[in-house]
Amino acid sequence: MHGRSREISAPLAVYGKRGNVELIVAINEAAERLGLSTGLALAQARAMHPALQAVVEDAVADATLLENIADWCLRYTPLVAVDAPDGLTLDITGCAHLYGGEDALAADLAARLEQAGVAYSIAIAGTIGAAWAASHFIKPARYVCGDERGLLAPLPLAALRLAPEIVSSLARVGLKRIGDIADLPRAPLTARFGADLVRQLDRALGREHEPLNPRLPVAPYVVEQRFAEPIAREDDVLRTIARLAARLQFALERRGDGARRLELTLFRTDGEVRRIAVGCSRPLRDPAQIRALFVERLAALADALDPGFGFDMARLSVLVAESCPPEQIGIDGSEDVAEVDRLVDRLSARLGARRVRRLIAQDSHIPEIAAAAVPTQAALAATADNGWPAYRHDAAAAELAPRPLRLLTRPEPIEALAEVPDGPPLRFRWRRALHEVITAEGPERIESAWWSEHGGPARDYFRVEDKSGLRFWLFRAGLYRNLAQGAAAPTWFLHGTFA
Amino acid sequence: MLEQLRQQLRSLEKPAGIGDGPGVLPFGIAAIDETLGGGLMRGALHEIAAASEAHLAAATGFALRLAARMHARLVWLVEDMALAESGAPYGPGLDAFGLAPERLLTVNVAHVRDLLWAMEEVLRCRAVGAVIGEVRGSTVGTVALRRLSLAAAESGALALLLRASPADEASTAATRWVVGAAPHDCLTAQLVRNRRGPAGSWILQWSDSDERFILAHAQPVAAPALDRPYRQIARQVA
Numbered sequence: 001m002h003g004r005s006r007e008i009s010a011p012l013a014v015y016g017k018r019g020n021v022e023l024i025v026a027i028n029e030a031a032e033r034l035g036l037s038t039g040l041a042l043a044q045a046r047a048m049h050p051a052l053q054a055v056v057e058d059a060v061a062d063a064t065l066l067e068n069i070a071d072w073c074l075r076y077t078p079l080v081a082v083d084a085p086d087g088l089t090l091d092i093t094g095c096a097h098l099y100g101g102e103d104a105l106a107a108d109l110a111a112r113l114e115q116a117g118v119a120y121s122i123a124i125a126g127t128i129g130a131a132w133a134a135s136h137f138i139k140p141a142r143y144v145c146g147d148e149r150g151l152l153a154p155l156p157l158a159a160l161r162l163a164p165e166i167v168s169s170l171a172r173v174g175l176k177r178i179g180d181i182a183d184l185p186r187a188p189l190t191a192r193f194g195a196d197l198v199r200q201l202d203r204a205l206g207r208e209h210e211p212l213n214p215r216l217p218v219a220p221y222v223v224e225q226r227f228a229e230p231i232a233r234e235d236d237v238l239r240t241i242a243r244l245a246a247r248l249q250f251a252l253e254r255r256g257d258g259a260r261r262l263e264l265t266l267f268r269t270d271g272e273v274r275r276i277a278v279g280c281s282r283p284l285r286d287p288a289q290i291r292a293l294f295v296e297r298l299a300a301l302a303d304a305l306d307p308g309f310g311f312d313m314a315r316l317s318v319l320v321a322e323s324c325p326p327e328q329i330g331i332d333g334s335e336d337v338a339e340v341d342r343l344v345d346r347l348s349a350r351l352g353a354r355r356v357r358r359l360i361a362q363d364s365h366i367p368e369i370a371a372a373a374v375p376t377q378a379a380l381a382a383t384a385d386n387g388w389p390a391y392r393h394d395a396a397a398a399e400l401a402p403r404p405l406r407l408l409t410r411p412e413p414i415e416a417l418a419e420v421p422d423g424p425p426l427r428f429r430w431r432r433a434l435h436e437v438i439t440a441e442g443p444e445r446i447e448s449a450w451w452s453e454h455g456g457p458a459r460d461y462f463r464v465e466d467k468s469g470l471r472f473w474l475f476r477a478g479l480y481r482n483l484a485q486g487a488a489a490p491t492w493f494l495h496g497t498f499a
Numbered sequence: 500m501l502e503q504l505r506q507q508l509r510s511l512e513k514p515a516g517i518g519d520g521p522g523v524l525p526f527g528i529a530a531i532d533e534t535l536g537g538g539l540m541r542g543a544l545h546e547i548a549a550a551s552e553a554h555l556a557a558a559t560g561f562a563l564r565l566a567a568r569m570h571a572r573l574v575w576l577v578e579d580m581a582l583a584e585s586g587a588p589y590g591p592g593l594d595a596f597g598l599a600p601e602r603l604l605t606v607n608v609a610h611v612r613d614l615l616w617a618m619e620e621v622l623r624c625r626a627v628g629a630v631i632g633e634v635r636g637s638t639v640g641t642v643a644l645r646r647l648s649l650a651a652a653e654s655g656a657l658a659l660l661l662r663a664s665p666a667d668e669a670s671t672a673a674t675r676w677v678v679g680a681a682p683h684d685c686l687t688a689q690l691v692r693n694r695r696g697p698a699g700s701w702i703l704q705w706s707d708s709d710e711r712f713i714l715a716h717a718q719p720v721a722a723p724a725l726d727r728p729y730r731q732i733a734r735q736v737a
Binding site: 336337339340342343344346347350351355356357358359360361367370371373376386388391392395400402403404405406407408409433438465467468469470471496497498499 | 553554555556557559560561563572582583585586587588589590591592593594595596599600601603604605606607608613616617620621624625626627679680681682683684685686
């Protein structure tokens with residue numbers, strides 16, 4: 001596939017800066033009829049046709065468009081690689097028969113691209129290199145299979161995707177076509193022009209395998225369904241999910257796997273592709289439960305599932321699979337654990353996985369790092385160890401002063417007045433309210449991360465109670481006695497509240 | 500047929516929170532238990548409001564102490580705004596508080612609407628013993644409160660609605676408390692609404708050795724009035 005332009009009657013050119021020159025990078029048909037071509041300097045083109053409309057290129061939008069088309073091509077095969085800036089490579093091995101053969105698949109693709117207003121050039125060949133060469137250098141592109149050599153021989157060497165320097169140095173010794181070098185001794189070629197040349201030749205001719213880098217990871221399990229009549233209602237989508245999940249269950253059971261992450265891909269008739277993913281905290285293969293997760297996910301979508309003129313294809317893929325032993329029932333509370341997991345899945349699907357969290361302890365003496373809230377789904381997968389037994393062991397050994405029930409996300413600065421320089425505050429002002437301290441416990445010295453540049457000064461923590469019984473966790477960052485050595489003045493912070 | 504419908508209607512009409520509950524959680528303080536008719540009812544919605552926003556930590560502590568009594572999983576739902584304003588539940592603090600952080604699942608939501616949905620969803624899970632939903636000033640709505648009461652009654656779990664400040668909206672909650680901090684590590688617990696008996700007010704202190712609340716030495720001057728006639732009626736209904 002190649003190029004993009006829309007049918008606009010006025011001549012239009014898109015230009016971009018290459019080096020120090022503004023060159024035309026794309027033109028429409030009307031501009032083509034004027035005799036313009038890509039690669040021409042913009043100034044020159046304007047001199048030839050003062051009425052020429054020219055707009056600057058938008059590389060980001062181009063890349064997004066190409067990615068959208070790539071996603072949409074997932075309807076043909078899961079192996080779609082982006083060949084920037086304007087190409088896509090599809091591995092249709094074993095997929096073409098679904099469309100009634102390679103020619104029919106290419107015709108279907110062409111018809112849909114035509115409808116979307118995308119200029120294209122399609123070629124099918126046995127190797128990536130040959131297909132690239134045919135799509136870029138043969139017009140109109142042919143569908144060739146099997147005879148890569150015959151196809152490539154008359155083409156210029158640039159069709160091998162070589163660096164321009166190599167092409168020009170080959171041209172200097174009179175080698176211009178692929179046929180010229182196909183049978184030359186390899187060692188001198190490599191010695192003179194680098195290993196790249198021979199490798200590209202081998203890849204194009206199929207003597208060496210060329211790996212394809214799919215844009216999206218290929219799912220281990222995929223089931224899909226095409227609709228003769230596009231579906232639009234959410235009910236129908238959910239029914240389709242249930243049906244696909246039932247087929248998935250069969251495949252998963254056969255290999256003893258369960259799904260940890262699922263993705264639903266909906267292909268709209270007009271080429272839009274919608275991808276919706278859900279996660280589960282334990283391997284899942286029950287169709288009813290899979291459907292239930294998608295019910296929550298669809299309900300939570302910020303923008304409603306816009307079907308446009310309907311979806312003509314749906315695909316359910318398992319992105320992450322994990323081995324899932326047959327259910328064990330009745331072992332100490334495992335049923336309870338499963339219940340909680342299901343709850344976590346439902347909440348995560350609706351609210352987002354990062355909103356459903358559990359608390360873990362981390363090996364640090366710095367209060368805000370000592371404990372963390374992590375997404376439950378991820379935590380269950382990573383490790384059963386939550387750090388609390390170790391924390392309790394350490395806390396008992398170190399005889400830690402009490403910790404607050406609620407910790408502020410970041411310590412808030414307060415204005416505090418202390419009686420003695422390094423003692424507890426007498427009164428302080430937090431969020432515009434003045435608190436008179438009646439009792440104070442402390443200080444508990446917590447050293448900063450002295451090994452880190454951003455560690456900050458040591459903190460002295462105090463637990464204070466004010467006149468009305470409110471209990472706070474305050475700290476002073478820095479010491480007054482360091483003031484003489486040129487340290488910054490200590491500042492007070494409020495870090496948490498006690499029950 | 501008609502009789503069936505009548506029966507159905509009667510069961511629907513039954514006020515949520517009153518009736519054949521799955522038992523009570525006694526405080527272990529005679530005065531409070533008598534007022535509550537045995538203790539805090541399980542399978543019901545209870546509202547706990549902080550006396551003012553500054554007292555939220557005390558109210559949080561009260562709610563957690565009650566929820567911890569259920570000896571099962573605990574879910575704490577909280578709005579994003581509240582997390583930023585009042586701080587997040589802190590594991591080491593909970594642990595020192597006597598509540599193992601492993602038992603707690605926290606869910607933060609962007610909007611109170613999501614919170615109510617999630618709270619109902621949690622109540623539907625049999626493995627959860629108590630759920631705390633923390634809302635800031637916003638009104639919850641009578642319908643939502645009623646839904647929560649019904650969901651709690653169905654599940655037998657303890658549903659606690661933690662408010663950052665006292666609300667004046669009508670509610671089907673079984674009890675409504677206003678909790679504030681008091682000097683010397685005590686807290687004031689005002690029972691302002693009680694569907695099964697009179698109101699009351701106590702100053703409580705946590706006893707680590709007994710693992711329950713005890714009455715602090717200083718008590719409010721006015722003792723709760725226990726001879727209210729409607730208490731008998733409530734008992735009969737129960």
